[in-house]
Amino acid sequence: MLGAIARRLAASAATLIAVIILAGLLIHIVPGDPVTAMMAQSVTATPEVMAEMRRHLGLDLPVWQQVGLYLFHVVQGDLGLTIRGNEPVLTLLIQRLPNTFMLAVSGLGVALAIGLPLGFVAALNRNGLGDSVVMLIAVLGVSIPSFWLGLVLLQVFSLDLGWLPVAGSGWRNMILPALTLGVTYSALVARMTRSTVIEILGEDYVRTARARGLREWQVLSIHVLRPALINIVTVVGLVFAYLMGGQVIIENVFSWNGIGRLAIQAMLQRDYPLIQGFIIVFASSVVLVSVVLDILYRILDPRLSRP
Amino acid sequence: MTRRRVSWTVMLGIGMVALILILAAVAPWLAPFDPLRMAVGPRLAAPQAGFWFGTDEFGRDLFSRVLCGARLSIGIGFVAITIGLVLGGVIGVLAAFSGRWVQALVLRALDVLYSFPDTLIALALVAFLGPGLSNATIAIAISLIPFYARVTFGLAAVERPKPYVEAARLAGVSHSRLLAVHVLPNISQTLIVMGTLGFSSAILSAAGLSFLGLGVQPPAPEWGAILAGGRNYLTKAPWILLCPGLAICLTVLSFNLIGDSWRDLVDPRRRGRS
Numbered sequence: 001m002l003g004a005i006a007r008r009l010a011a012s013a014a015t016l017i018a019v020i021i022l023a024g025l026l027i028h029i030v031p032g033d034p035v036t037a038m039m040a041q042s043v044t045a046t047p048e049v050m051a052e053m054r055r056h057l058g059l060d061l062p063v064w065q066q067v068g069l070y071l072f073h074v075v076q077g078d079l080g081l082t083i084r085g086n087e088p089v090l091t092l093l094i095q096r097l098p099n100t101f102m103l104a105v106s107g108l109g110v111a112l113a114i115g116l117p118l119g120f121v122a123a124l125n126r127n128g129l130g131d132s133v134v135m136l137i138a139v140l141g142v143s144i145p146s147f148w149l150g151l152v153l154l155q156v157f158s159l160d161l162g163w164l165p166v167a168g169s170g171w172r173n174m175i176l177p178a179l180t181l182g183v184t185y186s187a188l189v190a191r192m193t194r195s196t197v198i199e200i201l202g203e204d205y206v207r208t209a210r211a212r213g214l215r216e217w218q219v220l221s222i223h224v225l226r227p228a229l230i231n232i233v234t235v236v237g238l239v240f241a242y243l244m245g246g247q248v249i250i251e252n253v254f255s256w257n258g259i260g261r262l263a264i265q266a267m268l269q270r271d272y273p274l275i276q277g278f279i280i281v282f283a284s285s286v287v288l289v290s291v292v293l294d295i296l297y298r299i300l301d302p303r304l305s306r307p
Numbered sequence: 308m309t310r311r312r313v314s315w316t317v318m319l320g321i322g323m324v325a326l327i328l329i330l331a332a333v334a335p336w337l338a339p340f341d342p343l344r345m346a347v348g349p350r351l352a353a354p355q356a357g358f359w360f361g362t363d364e365f366g367r368d369l370f371s372r373v374l375c376g377a378r379l380s381i382g383i384g385f386v387a388i389t390i391g392l393v394l395g396g397v398i399g400v401l402a403a404f405s406g407r408w409v410q411a412l413v414l415r416a417l418d419v420l421y422s423f424p425d426t427l428i429a430l431a432l433v434a435f436l437g438p439g440l441s442n443a444t445i446a447i448a449i450s451l452i453p454f455y456a457r458v459t460f461g462l463a464a465v466e467r468p469k470p471y472v473e474a475a476r477l478a479g480v481s482h483s484r485l486l487a488v489h490v491l492p493n494i495s496q497t498l499i500v501m502g503t504l505g506f507s508s509a510i511l512s513a514a515g516l517s518f519l520g521l522g523v524q525p526p527a528p529e530w531g532a533i534l535a536g537g538r539n540y541l542t543k544a545p546w547i548l549l550c551p552g553l554a555i556c557l558t559v560l561s562f563n564l565i566g567d568s569w570r571d572l573v574d575p576r577r578r579g580r581s
Contacts, residue, residue: 145511267521275434
């Protein structure tokens with residue numbers, strides 16, 4: 001078990017290094033000169049300032065050296081300074097990370113609360129009416145753009161009914177964005193739950209349990225629900241990654257002060273070091289969550305925790 | 308999944324897609340106004356006779372804008388999918404017919420990319436390429452490559468041990484000719500069907516990018532861009548939100564209805580543990 005976890009950690013580290021190298025290379029897909037693009041909106045862009053910035057970002061070096069240097073700095077926790085304001089990128093992102101995590105976890109909670117029961121209902125009624133209805137809801141769910149759903153909820157609950165505040169950072173402000181994310185990604189959870197439960201219903205041990213004359217509720221709660229929930233732990237990581245991706249847009253809809261909102265501001269202002277930092281922090285969060293879930297899965301599943 | 312249920316939802320999807328394609332094709336003739344022309348009516352007018360979807364803050368007709376926006380969304384989707392399918396397909400076929408180490412490396416890289424949401428990959432690319440229609444299309448195309456490469460790999464790997472491949476090899480057919488002339492035609496039909504799966508994701512990404520101001524730029528009547536404009540008038544003119552949003556939903560829904568029955572078979576996202 002420890003060996004498996006060690007291998008998993010090594011693979012995650014390799015993934016993150018690949019992400020850092022890609023993020024470092026991204027500055028080279030900027031059409032033309034990146035410094036000119038960055039300084040396009042600045043009034044103080046004299047040739048001297050631009051030459052200094054080029055040197056500062058290491059853009060005068062060969063590409064492989066630039067990427068090597070970037071990797072070297074990032075591994076030490078130095079993500080560079082923002083173009084606007086010369087602030088440390090890492091500090092800016094870390095300050096907003098708790099807000100983003102809080103919203104992501106709440107959204108995930110809503111998605112699981114809606115998606116898990118729906119997925120179970122669909123799987124237990126396989127091919128029946130319940131299944132059709134749930135799957136139709138799931139298709140509808142993945143077809144609604146989350147930012148539009150967010151705007152509609154904002155319109156109805158904040159502006160028309162006046163129940164919730166429009167912008168701010170209190171817990172009441174988190175209700176609508178968490179609901180938006182939860183509803184959007186519950187469809188994904190429902191589909192994954194459905195296929196997991198259907199798979200388990202076909203297992204030999206379920207047939208054995210039925211043959212032993214157990215009541216249906218005993219079969220379902222002991223032999224289906226438990227393994228299903230354990231299996232679902234593994235897909236939750238993927239849902240979390242997609243939810244955090246969708247959250248980048250949702251934070252902008254609700255003016256939620258997280259890393260997604262910061263990232264979009266950086267993108268509109270072409271603050272390249274800040275965008276690169278966002279990509280790395282985002283990837284690290286996703287990788288970290290998936291590693292934690294993987295370890296949790298190994299602990300929960302008795303078949304894997306035995307040596 | 309029963310045969311009957313699949314068929315009616317797929318038929319509904321095909322019917323809706325056909326309708327949307329026709330509407331997009333005849334949009335310039337069907338639209339009562341030029342979608343870009345300002346002050347064809349009062350500003351921020353509610354839906355009424357003559358202005359079925361209402362007007363926006365510049366007095367432009369929203370019905371004409373949403374109708375003509377279909378061309379942009381479907382156009383972006385089509386071009387992005389074509390590029391993504393071709394590039395992803397090449398990577399997938401090459402990987403399936405290469406040695407064990409190359410294969411493992413490519414698959415690992417694809418899995419890493421696949422664990423990031425495609426919209427986010429498109430967003431990151433556009434941030435560096437710069438906003439605009441063509442850059443957004445390229446970014447979305449690249450964001451679809453992992454999915455298509457993975458799907459193609461799965462299809463091509465099934466072909467590899469088949470007798471016709473060995474027969475072609477023994478007949479002295481070159482590697483590139485084997486892939487292009489013998490393997491590709493055998494999987495192309497399934498691949499094109501898979502192409503429709505990317506449509507919904509491409510249209511959602513395009514709308515999202517434009518909504519954030521990083522995709523198609525105003526005044527172009529892209530659905531996401533119309534929503535971004537209407538966002539400032541939530542209290543005064545809520546109808547600006549309604550129709551472009553519903554247009555995105557219906558278009559994405561119709562492609563999803565078609566693709567849904569195949570998705571379970573190919574989507575690596577739903578492979579569970581592997």
